[in-house]
Amino acid sequence: MPAEGEPVLIEIAALTKRFGGFTAVDDVSFSVARGEVLGFLGPNGAGKSTTMRMLAGFMIPTSGVARICGHDVQADGIAARRALGFLPEGAPTYPEMTVGGFLTFCAKVRGFGRKELAQRIDHAVTLTRLESVMLQPVETLSKGFKRRVGLAQALLHDPPVLVLDEPTDGLDPNQKHEVRALIAQMAPHKAIVISTHILEEVDAVCSRAIIIAAGRIVADETPQDLMGRHPSGRLEDVFRQLTTEVA
Amino acid sequence: MRNVFIVAKRELAAYFATPVASVFIVIFLVLQGALTFNLGGFFDRGQADLNPFFTFIPWVFLLLVPAITMRLWAEERRLGTIELLLTLPITQLQAVVGKFLAAWAFCAIALALTFPFVITVNILGNPDNGVIASGYVGSLLVAGAFLSVGSALSALTKNQVIAFVLAVAVCFVFAVASYPVVTDFLSRNTPVLADIARRIAVIDRFQDFTRGVVSLRDLIFFATFIGFWLFLNAVIIEQRKAD
Numbered sequence: 191m192p193a194e195g196e197p198v199l200i201e202i203a204a205l206t207k208r209f210g211g212f213t214a215v216d217d218v219s220f221s222v223a224r225g226e227v228l229g230f231l232g233p234n235g236a237g238k239s240t241t242m243r244m245l246a247g248f249m250i251p252t253s254g255v256a257r258i259c260g261h262d263v264q265a266d267g268i269a270a271r272r273a274l275g276f277l278p279e280g281a282p283t284y285p286e287m288t289v290g291g292f293l294t295f296c297a298k299v300r301g302f303g304r305k306e307l308a309q310r311i312d313h314a315v316t317l318t319r320l321e322s323v324m325l326q327p328v329e330t331l332s333k334g335f336k337r338r339v340g341l342a343q344a345l346l347h348d349p350p351v352l353v354l355d356e357p358t359d360g361l362d363p364n365q366k367h368e369v370r371a372l373i374a375q376m377a378p379h380k381a382i383v384i385s386t387h388i389l390e391e392v393d394a395v396c397s398r399a400i401i402i403a404a405g406r407i408v409a410d411e412t413p414q415d416l417m418g419r420h421p422s423g424r425l426e427d428v429f430r431q432l433t434t435e436v437a
Numbered sequence: 438m439r440n441v442f443i444v445a446k447r448e449l450a451a452y453f454a455t456p457v458a459s460v461f462i463v464i465f466l467v468l469q470g471a472l473t474f475n476l477g478g479f480f481d482r483g484q485a486d487l488n489p490f491f492t493f494i495p496w497v498f499l500l501l502v503p504a505i506t507m508r509l510w511a512e513e514r515r516l517g518t519i520e521l522l523l524t525l526p527i528t529q530l531q532a533v534v535g536k537f538l539a540a541w542a543f544c545a546i547a548l549a550l551t552f553p554f555v556i557t558v559n560i561l562g563n564p565d566n567g568v569i570a571s572g573y574v575g576s577l578l579v580a581g582a583f584l585s586v587g588s589a590l591s592a593l594t595k596n597q598v599i600a601f602v603l604a605v606a607v608c609f610v611f612a613v614a615s616y617p618v619v620t621d622f623l624s625r626n627t628p629v630l631a632d633i634a635r636r637i638a639v640i641d642r643f644q645d646f647t648r649g650v651v652s653l654r655d656l657i658f659f660a661t662f663i664g665f666w667l668f669l670n671a672v673i674i675e676q677r678k679a680d
Contacts, residue, residue, distance in 0.1 A: 246524045248678060271526040278524070282517035286454040287447075298443045299525045327454075343521070 196223040199273075199351050199381035200245065205254035207240050214240045216405035217254070222381040222398075224350070227373060229396035229413070230385040233433050237405040238385045239279045242355050245383070246276045258351050272300075275349035277357055281340030285329035289320055289339055292328060293346065300347045314342040317372055333360035341369065345376075352382045358391065370395045389425040393417075403433040440527045444535025445542070448509075452543050461504065465547050469497050473554070485562025490554055491572045491647040495579050495640055498544075499612055502580055503604030505543060506587025507597045509536045510674070514595035523678055533671045537588050537663075544580040548573065568649035575646025578659040582639050583608045585666035592673040614638035637662075 200222040207215040215237040222228050232238050243249035245256045247263035247270060256263045261270035283292055293314065297307045315321055318338040323331060328339060337360050344352060357373070358366045366388075373382060373395050386392065392399050393413050401409040401416075409416060409432055413425065420427040452458040469490070473479050477489025513519035522532055558564045587604035594600050613619055615638030623631035635641070639662075642655045 243520070246520075248520050248524050268526050268528065271524055274524070276521075276524045278517060278520040280517055282521050284447075284451065284518055285516065286451055291450075295443065295447045296525065299440060299527055301439075301526075340521075 196225045198223045199259050200353075200383065201255075201257040201260075202241070202245060203255050203257075205241065205244055205256060206252050207237075207244060207249065208252045213405050215244070215251075218402070218405070218407055219254075220400060220407065220410060222383060224381050225378050226398055227377050227382045227384065227396045229392040229399040230383055230402065231387075231389070231392065231399060231429065232385075232402035236402045236433070238402060239355055241402070242276075242279075242353055242383070242385060245353055246274060246278075247271060248278075272347075273350050275344035275347065275352045277340045277344045277354040279355040281337045283328045283336060283339050283343070286327055288325050288327055289315075289331070289335075289342075290324040292339065293342060296343045297346050302347075310346050310348075313348075314345045317345055318342040319368070334362060334365050337361060338365070338369075350380055352376070352380055354382070354384045356386060357384055358386065358388065366391075389429060393425060401429065401432050403435075408432045408435075440531040441535045441538065444522075444527070444532055445538040448536050448539030449542055452505075452539070457505075457508075458543070461501065461543075462547050462550060465497065465501055466550060468501075469494065469551060472497065485558050485564040487554060487558060487564070487569050487572060488647065490551070491576065491643075494576050495612060495643055498576075498580050498583050499605065499608050502544065502583040503587045503601045503608065505540050506584055506591050506604060507600040508591070509540060509588050510592040510670075511595050511597045511600045515597075519678060523674075529674045529678075530667075530671045533588070533667055533674060537584060537667055537670075540584045540588065541577075541581050544584065545577060548576055548580070565649065568647070571649050571651045572647045574651060575643045575655075578646070578656075579639055579643050582611070582659055582662050582666075585663040585670070586611065589666045589670035589673060592670050593677075608639075611637060611639045613640070615641045 198221045202221065203219050205215055205218045206213065218237070218241055220228075230238050230242070240249060244251045245258070245263065247256075247267045250264065258270040259273040261273070263270040287295070290311070293311045294307065297310050302310050315324065318341050320335070320338055320342055323335055328336060331339070337357070341354070341357060344354065358369050361369060370391065373384065376382070377395075377397070384396070396413055399409070399411065399413050399416055400407055416428050417423050417425055420431060472493040473490045477492060479489050482489065510519070513522060523529065555569060558569075559566070583604075586607050587600070590603040590607060591600040593603070614634040619634055620631045623634055642658050645652060645655050
């Protein structure tokens with residue numbers, strides 16, 4: 191249910207991915223408008239990462255289309271990827287590069303010239319609080335810092351669409367709070383999709399939640415409506431109820 | 438083109454950020470030196486040329502070039518960084534060519550460090566430096582040919598050992614394709630293939646260069662060979678980037 195009057199920036203239509211006989215994602219459709227933060231929930235192996243990979247244009251869908259800002263991610267991939275900030279699962283980065291070197295590489299590929307490049311990196315580094323580790327090789331960093339390097343890379347070009355696969359995984363409670371605050375702060379100007387296992391996060395930052403189980407969407411509503419589905423009013427119980435029925 | 442160079446620069450820096458670069462260069466120079474002096478009889482021949490040097494270089498490359506290329510894509514797959522690289526706004530081909538150019542530049546650096554051989558023959562005699570130069574051009578092209586094969590095969594797997602072994606095997610086939618052991622066998626059974634084998638043999642083409650002959654035909658051969666494998670590399674990445 192995209193917000194009234196805001197442009198739809200992410201469109202997924204009948205996306206399906208099969209690996210041999212196994213259907214990982216089965217006819218998934220949704221769209222996200224600017225100003226929305228969509229929480230993408232589901233048990234492990236439900237197809238969250240597969241859907242996000244197809245949305246980022248990394249995985250080729252068996253059928254269906256994904257569009258970012260109107261650009262088909264397969265047919266018009268470069269334009270779609272320009273508008274996208276993507277944090278892949280596990281926040282992969284080149285281990286031998288320094289944080290500064292890595293972000294410079296990403297910013298250059300994004301087409302920023304000297305002066306703007308420095309500003310963009312400064313801005314992303316301030317948002318993710320990486321100032322103290324700029325000269326360290328990524329492989330020497332803690333899990334939390336690595337995750338934030340991945341996040342900084344996704345924010346460099348201030349993209350209208352953000353797709354973050356488990357952005358708070360491996361962060362301590364304070365860092366989690368900071369990342370959530372950051373997402374909430376950016377929310378009005380972007381369409382954001384985050385996947386997570388942490389249900390309190392959905393309540394804290396998401397304006398809408400989709401629960402996916404065995405490759406299918408089993409719920410797509412606001413966190414408040416979702417909580418109303420179970421007498422206890424707890425998201426945890428709703429999640430268990432919805433995802434164990436199918437599996 | 439800009440993206441190609443950005444990728445190439447990062448990749449080249451990655452070689453030097455790890456011990457890969459120094460280990461490779463040292464082993465390459467020691468091996469190449471030992472073969473040239475001992476097996477090649479560099480001094481005993483009493484001739485002012487680099488023939489013993491160029492005789493061994495394709496075989497040294499056969500062994501060592503796959504060690505440079507094995508990580509190009511297999512490592513990206515293992516670390517998951519391929520997902521990052523290919524969701525940046527660059528095309529697969531730009532990434533493929535960028536990585537290849539970085540590996541090629543690295544080989545060029547290693548090759549350039551064999552300059553003491555050139556100085557030595559020039560001090561001891563009056564060699565034909567034109568022949569030496571064309572030999573170096575040929576060496577660089579052989580390295581490029583093997584690199585393109587290794588890079589494409591590295592895209593098939595996330596295991597660097599598999600990438601290395603496959604690359605050595607396939608490069609070996611292209612190296613010895615014109616040798617009697619292959620062509621005799623083929624001409625007995627399928628004469629058409631024997632003719633093809635003679636034409637695609639990398640070592641044969643290289644020998645023209647070591648005689649000081651730089652022909653357009655050979656240059657086109659190497660350009661086509663490298664182009665074909667890089668194209669194949671891009672196709673492999675496109676088809677199985679997420680596997």
